Amino acid sequence: MKGSKWLVTVVASIAGLLAFTLIGAPVADGQSKEPIRFGIMYDQTGPTSVWGVPIVAGARDYTRLVNKKGGINGHPIEWVEHEMGYKVPTAIEGYERFKAAKVVAFWAWGTPIIYALWERATTDKIPATTPGFGRADAADGERYRYVFPMAASYWSQAGAGVKFIMDQWKKEGKTGKPKIAFLYWDNPAGREPFPILEKLQKQEGFQFKSWAVPTPGLEMSAQVQDIVRRYRADWVITHIWSKAPAISIKEFKRLGFPMNRVVSFVWGAAEHDMIAAGWDVAEGYYGMQFAGVGADYPVHREIAQMYKEEGKTPPKEMFEISVGYNRGMLWVGVMIEAARLALDKYGWPLDGAKLQKGFEMIDGVRGLEGVAPQLKITPKDHEGGGYVQIFQTRGGKIVPATDWFHGYRDVVLEAVYATKEGKK
Amino acid sequence: MVNRECGVFFSTYAADMRLFPLPLTRWTMVGIAGLGFVVFPLVASDYFLNIANLVCIAAVGAIGLNLLVGYTGQISVGHGAFIAAGAYAGALVVTRAGLPFWIALPFGGLMAAVVGAFFGIPSLRIKGLYLAIATLAAQFIIEWLIIHIEWISGGAESTVTVPKAAIGPWVLDTLLEQYFLNLIVLSLAIVFAMNLVRSPIGRAFIAIRDRDVAAEVIGVNLFRYKLLAFAVSSFYAGVTGILYALYLGAANYEQFDIATSIDFLAMIIIGGLGSILGSVFGAFFITVLPMALRVAVDGAVTAALFLFPAANISHVVQSMTAVKLILFGGLIIVFLIVEPEGLNKLWRNIKDYFRVWPYSY
Structure with missing residues (x-):
């Protein structure tokens, strides 16, 4: 009997909170027009939570800023938020919530979740954005009409990484071809760049060898030792994430490998990696980014101003994990831009099909100058050009080392459109 | 209620x-079948149909797993890997052979x-923990094989896209149709398991669980x-895997990792070891609890x-989201303290109470 009292208390408190959610719906700030709803699916309790926290903080602040400035032609933006802990069943539940709430577009987060959702999203005509997650061939907009990678895929990153290395090689006046080592996470996302790297090796004639890091990516001293001592690589490309980048930085440093010969893919070069490895240890480390880094762009000043007017301080993520924070702004910024374009052209009411057209009209992201690349999404290319910018860790800061660029676009696009005939 | 054996006699x-x-x-x-097959589909929205689908598949x-752990007493931490094996085998049969x-x-x-x-x-x-570690190896070996053998994984993404289930020209592509498919499979699974555990085979399982030396003697x-x-x-795990693949439209090993195996163990421990009904309760509890907590946290x-x-x-x-994990763990502890034998025991307690109601003796 004691047990049932417990149960009653638990059930009652959950029911009470439920009731509060239903009654205490968010109050619009004096805007009278109907809101535009986005589904925001993210991870703050699972394996990718280290990214989830700053990305969502950035996206939230940018959304609030846009709403404060009057929303999209007067329509405020409303989020249907769903924290899913990187679990597929919970993520599908979130998608059904989005559908019931009539969102016009949503974030999909995580490679397995994208696989589970893209078909439903296509059937229901709700565009899904999948920036920085798997499935590079989703850039083919004619095949995946409602999937928008909208940021450099792993294939584009592979192209850009090789181009960067070849440029540096030439700039330093070296002859011959570099020896490139590829250190990757041994799972589908980690192995995705292979087709491009292998093709480029044939085309450019550099030496290439790869080393796998098994899950959970905490041990790689043997691999690094092999790369540095036996293979004697000239350049290293790393494609690892979560705690692994910091460990790789420390291992390379320990063996005396020059840090300015390492270039990381997009998930391995954030401030939290440098903090974990030590800023002085990581000095010289190159990292690829598909959104700007740092808090010195005009939009950051506007957000700081907004917080000042509210009498609050901006979240610490804005300055301390700006890589993630800025990506969040970019991810939601592209959705907002698509909604703006769709609203201008097709008018209210918006729906997923109109927004899909809106995404395909994107040519640069207004309001996020500097943070966003010159994104150009077309009905054929949903990746938007595959632009990246390479940053370097220098003096306790992550500073730009190149301009926005893309590498071997022809090779990447050939692979994207080749898969159409290749499988099935 | 008159749910008692008194006065029921059999002549055959x-x-x-x-x-x-x-x-x-x-x-x-x-009545329960009527609720599941008629009433629920009539009233449920897509949101609840989706949850019901997930619960059916997990159940x-x-x-x-309960047949193995609860009835036979063999601990397995490799259930996720067996689910993956079934998912890929089924997916390949559908896509390559076109069956x-x-x-x-099957x-x-x-x-x-x-x-x-x-x-x-x-x-x-x-036995015991040692066996658990041995089955843990299955998890890693099968994962490795799926990632590295391209014939299975179909390329670098290790994902096999599966078309929706179809009976002739009739494609089961709405949540409602899929719900019926999953519910029918679950019903068959329940009936088969209930019959299995009261057959000579099931009694042998239970004998092995209780004392394997005595069983051998x-x-x-x-x-x-x-x-x-x-x-x-x-076999049950494999069927679960294909149901997942058909439901999600893809077989992807990342969703059948070690955490999945642990989730399934949690389902049968919370539901009640050695109980078919308990497995269903447990699947419901573990699938729905995170969703309920999410609503509470929002x-x-x-x-x-x-x-x-x-x-x-x-x-x-951020801080409220962190509370969710604590609550999830906490609630599991609470349920196990309130009823160590699982939700099935709670259900039996309720039944026993009403069996003698309104007199408590």
Whole structure:
């Protein structure tokens, strides 16, 4: 009997909170027009939570800023938020919530979740954005009409990484071809760049060898030792994430490998990696980014101003994990831009099909100058050009080392459109 | 209620051996089936249909694991891997050979059964925690094979896209149609498991669980029955895998990792070891609890922002989200303390109470 009292208390408190959610719906700030709803699916309790926290903080602040400035032609933006802990069943539940709430577009987060959702999203005509997650061939907009990678895929990153290395090689006046080592996470996302790297090796004639890091990516001293001592690589490309980048930085440093010969893919070069490895240890480390880094762009000043007017301080993520924070702004910024374009052209009411057209009209992201690349999404290319910018860790800061660029676009696009005939 | 054995007499063996000997239980079952097959589909929205689908699929896997862990006493931490084996086998049969799903279902199940029986071989020599670690190896070996053998994984993404289940020209592509598919498979799984555990095979399983030496002495062939338990359990896992693949439209090993195995173990421990109904309760509990907690946490965030308008939204959301994991673990502990024998025991307590109601003796 004691047990049932417990149960009653638990059930009652959950029911009470439920009731509060239903009654205490968010109050619009004096805007009278109907809101535009986005589904925001993210991870703050699972394996990718280290990214989830700053990305969502950035996206939230940018959304609030846009709403404060009057929303999209007067329509405020409303989020249907769903924290899913990187679990597929919970993520599908979130998608059904989005559908019931009539969102016009949503974030999909995580490679397995994208696989589970893209078909439903296509059937229901709700565009899904999948920036920085798997499935590079989703850039083919004619095949995946409602999937928008909208940021450099792993294939584009592979192209850009090789181009960067070849440029540096030439700039330093070296002859011959570099020896490139590829250190990757041994799972589908980690192995995705292979087709491009292998093709480029044939085309450019550099030496290439790869080393796998098994899950959970905490041990790689043997691999690094092999790369540095036996293979004697000239350049290293790393494609690892979560705690692994910091460990790789420390291992390379320990063996005396020059840090300015390492270039990381997009998930391995954030401030939290440098903090974990030590800023002085990581000095010289190159990292690829598909959104700007740092808090010195005009939009950051506007957000700081907004917080000042509210009498609050901006979240610490804005300055301390700006890589993630800025990506969040970019991810939601592209959705907002698509909604703006769709609203201008097709008018209210918006729906997923109109927004899909809106995404395909994107040519640069207004309001996020500097943070966003010159994104150009077309009905054929949903990746938007595959632009990246390479940053370097220098003096306790992550500073730009190149301009926005893309590498071997022809090779990447050939692979994207080749898969159409290749499988099935 | 008059759900008691008093005054029910049987005059034939067939009547004595029925799955539900009491008329009232039979009517209850008809009622539950009516709720599941008629009433719920009529009233449920897509949101709840989706949850029901997930619960049905998880319940099939949980019943399978319970046959192995709860009935035969062999601990397995490789259930996720067997689910993956079935998912890929079924997906490949559908995509490469172009066979319909109703062939893929038993085929994937059989494939998983073979794999499961193979990884069950160590159970002949080791028990308990040692066996758990041996089955853990299955998790890593199968994952590695799926990632590295391109013939299975179909390329670098290790994902096989599966078309929706179809019976002739009729494609089961709405949530409602898929719900019926999953519910029918779950019903078959429940009926088969209930019959299995009261058959000679099931009694052999239970004998092995209670004392394997004694079981061997009375003539139970340990080799045969332990492997059989692994095979049956993995068959269920394989069917779960294909149901997932058909439901999600893709077989992707990342969703069948070690965490999935732990989730299934949690389902049967919370539901009740050695209980078919408990497995279904457990699958429901573990699938729905995170969703209920999410609703509660969203409510708490709204409440906090309402009470403290000056707070920073991002920080409130972050801290409240962290509470979710603590609550999830905490609630599991609470349930296990309240009823160590699982939700099934709670249900039995309720039944026992009403059996003698309104007199408590």
